[in-house]
Amino acid sequence: xxxxxxxxxxxxxxxxxxxxxxxxxxxxxxxxxxxxxxxxxxxxxxxxxxxxxxxxxxxxxxxxxxxxxxxxxxxxxxxxxxxxxxxxxxxxxxxxxxxxxxxxxxxxxxxxxxxxxxxxxxxxxxxxxxxxxxxxxxxxxxxxxxxxxxxxxxxxxxxxxxxxxxxxxxxxxxxxxxxxxxxxxxxxxxxxxxxxxxxxxxxxxxxxxxxxxxxxxxxxxxxxxxxxxxxxxxxxxxxxxxxxxxxxxxxxxxxxxxxxxxxxxxxxxxxxxxxxxxxxxxxxxxxxxxxxxxxxxxxxxxxxxxxxxxxxxxxxxxxxxxxxxxxxxxxxxxxxxxxxxxxxxxxxxxxxxxxxxx
Numbered sequence: 001x002x003x004x005x006x007x008x009x010x011x012x013x014x015x016x017x018x019x020x021x022x023x024x025x026x027x028x029x030x031x032x033x034x035x036x037x038x039x040x041x042x043x044x045x046x047x048x049x050x051x052x053x054x055x056x057x058x059x060x061x062x063x064x065x066x067x068x069x070x071x072x073x074x075x076x077x078x079x080x081x082x083x084x085x086x087x088x089x090x091x092x093x094x095x096x097x098x099x100x101x102x103x104x105x106x107x108x109x110x111x112x113x114x115x116x117x118x119x120x121x122x123x124x125x126x127x128x129x130x131x132x133x134x135x136x137x138x139x140x141x142x143x144x145x146x147x148x149x150x151x152x153x154x155x156x157x158x159x160x161x162x163x164x165x166x167x168x169x170x171x172x173x174x175x176x177x178x179x180x181x182x183x184x185x186x187x188x189x190x191x192x193x194x195x196x197x198x199x200x201x202x203x204x205x206x207x208x209x210x211x212x213x214x215x216x217x218x219x220x221x222x223x224x225x226x227x228x229x230x231x232x233x234x235x236x237x238x239x240x241x242x243x244x245x246x247x248x249x250x251x252x253x254x255x256x257x258x259x260x261x262x263x264x265x266x267x268x269x270x271x272x273x274x275x276x277x278x279x280x281x282x283x284x285x286x287x288x289x290x291x292x293x294x295x296x297x298x299x300x301x302x303x304x305x306x307x308x309x310x311x312x313x314x315x316x317x318x319x320x321x322x323x324x325x326x327x328x329x330x331x332x333x334x335x336x337x338x339x340x341x342x343x344x345x346x347x348x349x350x351x352x353x354x355x356x357x358x
Contacts, residue, residue, distance in 0.1 A: 020117040029072035031082030031108045043068040066170040076148040082108045085240040085247040092246045094253045097330035101243040101321040110276040112350040124161025132278035133197045134159040142192035154185035204306035218271045226263045230255045234311040241315045267335045270294045274351045276301045283353040286335040294357035299347035318343040
């Protein structure tokens with residue numbers, strides 16, 4: 001790398017070129033936007049300290065990814081893996097109310113790919129996944145089930161397009177070790193993700209049909225119309241609500257639950273359309289009867305089929321849970337609970353969603 005890049009402006013230009021994809025890399029590794037923020041910051045600090053030793057500009061990208069990957073691997077040594085409710089246990093039986101929450105550090109967090117500036121397409125010609133495919137909820141959730149070294153190898157090889165030799169060098173291991181880890185990781189991820197990515201489904205569906213689907217979804221909730229909502233679901237659809245462990249499937253069970261709880265008529269809803277994890281998403285707001293203002297409730301990330309139905313909803317709820325809930329407690333009246341500040345930032349502020357709707 002030429003000497004000018006060691007100066008402030010040269011380093012700033014280098015960082016700007018890779019910041020978005022490095023942040024996404026840290027998110028894939030850690031499953032948390034907040035942890036990705038910290039890991040990226042630590043990566044840039046280490047890079048700044050070592051930039052004088054970088055003599056070849058062509059080596060900048062693998063050098064930065066080596067630093068970022070090892071920062072994340074160190075972090076994973078002291079963190080439990082992040083999950084979605086589907087990973088916690090079986091679906092709830094029909095008529096089961098929402099159950100107690102799990103610890104904050106347990107849950108996968110939604111990703112604001114648009115505001116981060118994550119580009120579309122492949123990070124390198126050799127990559128197997130598009131960058132947006134590789135932040136979809138199902139894919140990132142599948143990654144969290146891999147051992148840290150397998151996770152790193154799969155991302156470096158399949159998402160970022162590095163060779164086996166480059167990946168081995170970044171991880172201070174051998175090419176045979178990388179090849180073996182990649183084979184195991186591929187098999188594990190293949191078993192956990194849908195055959196078609198959301199990006200493939202969204203392209204097949206088209207912008208106009210997607211807009212129509214989202215409009216009908218919004219209309220059903222804002223009119224509190226159970227039948228209209230259920231008609232938009234596939235037969236084997238699922239509905240999860242982190243931080244609650246409870247999740248529902250199939251469509252008939254979801255219908256029973258929404259009729260008894262969120263679409264019972266006890267609450268009124270409004271929504272704002274956004275995007276999360278490169279998927280359609282909705283900021284849901286619940287009416288506060290005391291102020292007559294709609295307050296943030298949950299960020300609903302939708303997974304859709306190519307023929308225009310919804311087959312999964314993950315609603316990241318931003319309301320508070322009790323530190324030590326009683327074993328018998330349920331959260332059927334969750335819309336009446338106070339706000340959780342960190343979740344509000346992670347699921348609303350980062351997505352540019354308003355703090356309230358009048």
